[in-house]
Amino acid sequence: MKIENLYPGAWGSNCYLLSSDSHAAIVDPSANTDTIVNHLSHKGLTLDYILLTHGHFDHIVSIDTLRDKTGVPVYVHEADLLLPEDAHKNAFYLFFRMERQYRRPEKTLRDRQILRLGEENIRVIHTPGHTAGGVCFLCNDEFLLTGDTLFADSYGRYDLYGGDVTVLFQSLRDLRNFSPDLTIYPGHGESARLGDALDNVLY
Ligand SMILES: [Zn+2]
């Protein structure tokens, strides 16, 4: 599986393009929709999934325009299903004191669900704590997209709607079950080795 970062997305979020043969998934569509669509057509890729690591405003900027343009549904963990439509729950209001509404995602994700991308697998790992429905995506046992659960040298904040510090740290400890040599691709900032990133936040 290939991964490319269409950074910068809005507000400095990473927007990842996963591909396997001619099949593609966008994880956290924070980049401009035209940029994403042009990229897909330039590479001859068919978009199969629009995936969210969680429902915060800085990761969902293009979900409506991208699904309108491609007809591809949006997937989010069921515990974050109502975040895009509610600026208070997705933190947009907190930052900008304005309402903004996105449409509800069509599909929900469950822990351990496997999504097929071409001939390869994306496994959903529920890692609540930053939000209640935060997930990581394990791609073919090669790399892990960690959203705002785990960054190269820190972890996500837990003071927003649905956040819980105890739950977040349990999720981080659970990531020790995966190979420390996996590369992580976080929702913000640089990629890192999983073991090193966990060593930075767990004592
Ligand atoms: Zn977030």
Ligand SMILES: [Zn+2]
């Ligand atoms: Zn974020």
